[in-house]
Amino acid sequence: MAGEKGARRPDPTELDTAPASASLSIDNAPLSRFHHRLTLYSGGGPLLDGYVLGIIGLALTQITPQWHLTPTWQGALGASALIGLFLGGLVGGYITDLVGRQVMYTLDLSLVVVCSVAQFFVAGPWWLLVLRLLVGTAVGADYPIATSLLAEFAPRRHRGSMLGWLTTMWAIGNAVAYLVGDALLALGPDAWRWMLLSPAVPAALLMLGRLGTPESPRWLLSKGRVEDAKAALAKALGPDARLDDLGEPPAQTSLRALVRGDYLRRTVFVAVFWTCSIWPIYAIYAFGPAMLTAFGLTGAGADTLGSAAIGLLFIVGCVAATLLANRWPRRRLLIWPFVVSTVALLLLGVFPAAPVPVIAALFTVYAVAVGGPTILQWIYPNELFPTSVRATAVGLGTTISRIGAALGTFVTPLLLAGAGIGPTMLLAGAVSAVGALVCVLMAPETSTGSLATVSAE
Numbered sequence: 001m002a003g004e005k006g007a008r009r010p011d012p013t014e015l016d017t018a019p020a021s022a023s024l025s026i027d028n029a030p031l032s033r034f035h036h037r038l039t040l041y042s043g044g045g046p047l048l049d050g051y052v053l054g055i056i057g058l059a060l061t062q063i064t065p066q067w068h069l070t071p072t073w074q075g076a077l078g079a080s081a082l083i084g085l086f087l088g089g090l091v092g093g094y095i096t097d098l099v100g101r102q103v104m105y106t107l108d109l110s111l112v113v114v115c116s117v118a119q120f121f122v123a124g125p126w127w128l129l130v131l132r133l134l135v136g137t138a139v140g141a142d143y144p145i146a147t148s149l150l151a152e153f154a155p156r157r158h159r160g161s162m163l164g165w166l167t168t169m170w171a172i173g174n175a176v177a178y179l180v181g182d183a184l185l186a187l188g189p190d191a192w193r194w195m196l197l198s199p200a201v202p203a204a205l206l207m208l209g210r211l212g213t214p215e216s217p218r219w220l221l222s223k224g225r226v227e228d229a230k231a232a233l234a235k236a237l238g239p240d241a242r243l244d245d246l247g248e249p250p251a252q253t254s255l256r257a258l259v260r261g262d263y264l265r266r267t268v269f270v271a272v273f274w275t276c277s278i279w280p281i282y283a284i285y286a287f288g289p290a291m292l293t294a295f296g297l298t299g300a301g302a303d304t305l306g307s308a309a310i311g312l313l314f315i316v317g318c319v320a321a322t323l324l325a326n327r328w329p330r331r332r333l334l335i336w337p338f339v340v341s342t343v344a345l346l347l348l349g350v351f352p353a354a355p356v357p358v359i360a361a362l363f364t365v366y367a368v369a370v371g372g373p374t375i376l377q378w379i380y381p382n383e384l385f386p387t388s389v390r391a392t393a394v395g396l397g398t399t400i401s402r403i404g405a406a407l408g409t410f411v412t413p414l415l416l417a418g419a420g421i422g423p424t425m426l427l428a429g430a431v432s433a434v435g436a437l438v439c440v441l442m443a444p445e446t447s448t449g450s451l452a453t454v455s456a457e
Helices: 033-042 044-067 071-099 102-119 125-153 156-187 191-197 200-210 217-222 226-237 255-259 262-286 288-294 302-324 330-350 356-369 371-384 387-418 421-442
Strands: none
Touching: 033 044, 033 125, 033 156, 033 200, 044 071, 044 125, 044 156, 044 191, 044 200, 071 102, 071 125, 071 387, 102 125, 102 191, 102 200, 125 156, 125 217, 125 371, 125 387, 156 191, 156 302, 156 371, 217 226, 217 387, 255 262, 255 387, 262 330, 262 371, 262 387, 262 421, 288 387, 288 421, 302 330, 302 356, 302 371, 330 356, 330 371, 330 421, 356 371, 371 387, 387 421
């Protein structure tokens, strides 16, 4: 069998040399039930991320007075899952490139289930901090696992939208968290325990749905396992599918590849634009109720419902951007929405005492416009790096971006308490402006080529 010790590891470009027009391959395959199912279940990680982040904001409204939490503790608990994402993304991505996508695809979700159940029984902030770190680690590992698997099965014409839908799942998870949390408040002063337990339900369902997913043929070829790649491709697309268009020779997984040559520039671009686009998002969604109260949105449940409305508008923005992902060039979809969302944040900071309708309009503009940069957080790193380090690159991007997101989430309650809502929004706008500038200067165009072509150095 190819790939055994002593045997020459064949170049995939030598395999299945029938003309592309006469064969079914990954890049030219029509969308099938397999693709739809893979997209749905791969979106589980982003959905859980959005849900876990959203639910802690509501849970903290009950936990804070019960445990007499300081703003520092509020920030730490709000940011703890993000710190876990930092660890999970880096380690999970590298392990996924070493051992494969399929084996990690269900394993990580079991940790989410166990830790979510354990959160129900916590008696103090330290245990809650530890458990939320572990939940974040598992969710962070799922990003490179699921997105690399999806990218490597996606047909070229549908690659942008398939990856873009993952971000929509994040937005759905975040909006559902506010709605579920608001409903659970009726259970009384211990409702926060049920809120923190609730992620176990979607995690368990997703884990069951992912069972039986085939391994990525691209990854198998990168390890020289040609016959296994053929079997996996046949399981996914049928017996007529061929390997002729994958175009990547076997290669070793190495972190060094991300910081040398042209890949260094790509790594810097992904890290900076991802960090700067996600900092304001996570800060707003973690402390949305507190921010809207500071803007003067008062009344029974008004702050919570307002946060849910922002989440729904974010879904609208992500859906719109996803529908455009296969039609617009990547740069256009990234830069112009980034600029518009930045201006909205800066105006919120400059005019914090504006009438409520103006505040609502600016939040609407921000939530819808930021959909473009947000869906590209998953598209760009999966397109810019080869199979041997794709998951590692996504994991590294997740890790670096979550440093910024964790900082934003940590300092937000401190800024709200010490400086007020205006300076808080100005800082978010300044961070977003840096990201927009980096995109103008560094964003490549990757929408026209095959995955093997656009990821080549």
